[in-house]
Amino acid sequence: MLLLNRFLLFSSFSCSILAEHVTVTYQFWDKDLKIAEKAEFFAKFLATSNRFWTTNFVAEQHDEKIDRIRISSENWKGASVEENVTNSLDQVFVSLFQKFADKLYTNYALDSKPVFDPSVFHRHHYAYQSHEIGTTEQVWFDSDDGSKQKFHYTLWFVKTTFDHWEAVLQFLDALKKTHLKGAIVDCERQQTLCVDLDMSRPILAAHNAENNELYKYYDGDFRKDHLHDWMLTVQLPEISILTENNVPYWRDGIIPGFDRPRDTVTILFTDTKKSQIWRNYKKYAKSVHGYMHLAAVVNKDVQKWSFHPAFITMKPQDAHNKAFTLYKDITFDRMADFLEDGWHPSCHSLTSASEFLTATGDKKKPLLLFFDPLGSKNVTQFQFHAAHAQVDRRIAHFAAVTGFDLFGLYLSSVFHVETAQYVVVQRLEKGWCLHTKPIEEDDFVRTLRWVEDLKPFNCQEVIEDFKFPIGRLDLLERFEDLEELEREFTTVEKTRDEL
Numbered sequence: 001m002l003l004l005n006r007f008l009l010f011s012s013f014s015c016s017i018l019a020e021h022v023t024v025t026y027q028f029w030d031k032d033l034k035i036a037e038k039a040e041f042f043a044k045f046l047a048t049s050n051r052f053w054t055t056n057f058v059a060e061q062h063d064e065k066i067d068r069i070r071i072s073s074e075n076w077k078g079a080s081v082e083e084n085v086t087n088s089l090d091q092v093f094v095s096l097f098q099k100f101a102d103k104l105y106t107n108y109a110l111d112s113k114p115v116f117d118p119s120v121f122h123r124h125h126y127a128y129q130s131h132e133i134g135t136t137e138q139v140w141f142d143s144d145d146g147s148k149q150k151f152h153y154t155l156w157f158v159k160t161t162f163d164h165w166e167a168v169l170q171f172l173d174a175l176k177k178t179h180l181k182g183a184i185v186d187c188e189r190q191q192t193l194c195v196d197l198d199m200s201r202p203i204l205a206a207h208n209a210e211n212n213e214l215y216k217y218y219d220g221d222f223r224k225d226h227l228h229d230w231m232l233t234v235q236l237p238e239i240s241i242l243t244e245n246n247v248p249y250w251r252d253g254i255i256p257g258f259d260r261p262r263d264t265v266t267i268l269f270t271d272t273k274k275s276q277i278w279r280n281y282k283k284y285a286k287s288v289h290g291y292m293h294l295a296a297v298v299n300k301d302v303q304k305w306s307f308h309p310a311f312i313t314m315k316p317q318d319a320h321n322k323a324f325t326l327y328k329d330i331t332f333d334r335m336a337d338f339l340e341d342g343w344h345p346s347c348h349s350l351t352s353a354s355e356f357l358t359a360t361g362d363k364k365k366p367l368l369l370f371f372d373p374l375g376s377k378n379v380t381q382f383q384f385h386a387a388h389a390q391v392d393r394r395i396a397h398f399a400a401v402t403g404f405d406l407f408g409l410y411l412s413s414v415f416h417v418e419t420a421q422y423v424v425v426q427r428l429e430k431g432w433c434l435h436t437k438p439i440e441e442d443d444f445v446r447t448l449r450w451v452e453d454l455k456p457f458n459c460q461e462v463i464e465d466f467k468f469p470i471g472r473l474d475l476l477e478r479f480e481d482l483e484e485l486e487r488e489f490t491t492v493e494k495t496r497d498e499l
Contacts, residue, residue, distance in 0.1 A: 021073065022043075023073070026069055046406075050404070066084050066085075078103065109469040114162075114475075118159055127169070131172070157203075158186075173485055177228055178228060187199055239268075239294050250265050264314070266292070267311070269297045270308065278309075310326065313325075315387075344397050346383070353476075369400070370439065373408070373412070415463065421437065
């Protein structure tokens with residue numbers, strides 16, 4: 001019979017902060033109703049700003065002739081903060097919740113000790129053994145197996161580190177969700193199949209289903225859903241040729257093989273394939289196959305357009321700009337820049353370490369962050385301008401932090417920002433380069449000029465890596481994702497054992 005706890009891959013791991021309960025306490029000598037109402041309001045505001053978080057408000061009399069606010073969490077006692085009420089109530093609460101968020105995430109990063117146990121590979125060989133090379137399940141190598149798949153997949157791994165175990169479980173999960181065929185190579189057991197491979201990290205490849213020839217290696221990470229999306233996208237042509245009938249589906253992000261609309265798709269409208277633009281598009285599409293949804297309409301009627309050929313990027317989920325176009329000066333570099341900018345959200349969400357690292361991952365362009373926890377400025381206007389900034393050359397990527405999202409407050413605490421500010425963030429070799437300026441109304445164009453005029457790496461402030469353990473927080477998120485996936489596999493095995 002299965003022992004439920006035998007699947008855990010950590011020997012020590014502190015509790016998650018994805019869901020918490022926070023207590024806001026108002027201590028008083030003589031109760032001030034204005035302070036009590038404000039404290040209760042911000043306690044509820046924190047809960048509505050953070051999914052899965054709950055809060056309660058407590059008012060208690062104490063023996064000091066001063067009003068004080070305390071914020072605490074039962075699971076994270078070291079994150080407790082308190083402050084006497086002497087200034088503007090709004091700013092007191094912003095400052096307090098920033099300090100709380102800073103302590104919470106810092107303690108989480110430094111105190112959580114996930115220790116990977118490599119014996120998990122041996123204990124749970126059952127999870128992947130049916131996909132191993134050399135087993136009876138290795139049927140997908142037959143080129144006439146009747147499958148409509150263009151490509152099959154192979155994962156090479158060694159039984160050593162968390163990275164390899166993450167790759168194995170995410171690969172198995174992707175195979176289950178996509179119903180695609182794939183095989184696993186354990187390089188300790190099948191050394192002859194791994195002689196020429198650098199196994200410092202897991203390796204995934206797509207193979208042509210007709211002749212089993214290697215098509216391409218996967219060079220992304222093995223985070224939740226990333227592998228799944230790549231495997232499905234590779235099955236599509238590098239450039240999908242569309243007819244008038246299926247353009248509306250692509251415009252709405254409805255792509256063959258996916259069960260939900262995609263965030264970004266791009267279609268080239270052209271009257272001919274006999275052009276340098278088409279050749280450039282083919283070259284680029286081949287290099288990014290699996291990572292972008294690219295299509296084309298090739299039709300003589302496009303000649304009737306005022307501007308042609310034209311790239312149109314659609315963002316069906318975007319609230320402010322559903323499409324934007326490139327039709328002038330379409331060199332290879334300009335096209336690539338346009339397509340890569342379009343891959344980014346018009347305005348990034350920053351509720352986790354992985355989202356922050358994605359938003360700041362472009363080495364050429366900084367992140368322009370709109371920070372306004374009290375909602376005193378017009379964030380909708382900022383998001384609108386950010387969405388429409390994609391029409392021209394982007395000089396930055398954009399993100400907004402409003403409300404009391406705790407990860408956003410943690411960022412603002414690290415960046416030493418309390419009032420409504422623009423923050424320009426760019427990665428350095430061993431830290432983060434920052435510039436700040438106050439947010440003013442209707443100043444988006446001037447703000448872009450300010451960003452453009454900033455001297456590269458002539459920083460207003462530098463945050464060193466040891467003061468901002470974002471990499472550690474990202475790793476802990478990956479551990480949490482894998483714990484969730486392990487529970488799913490555990491449930492399946494438990495059901496099988498009971499049957």
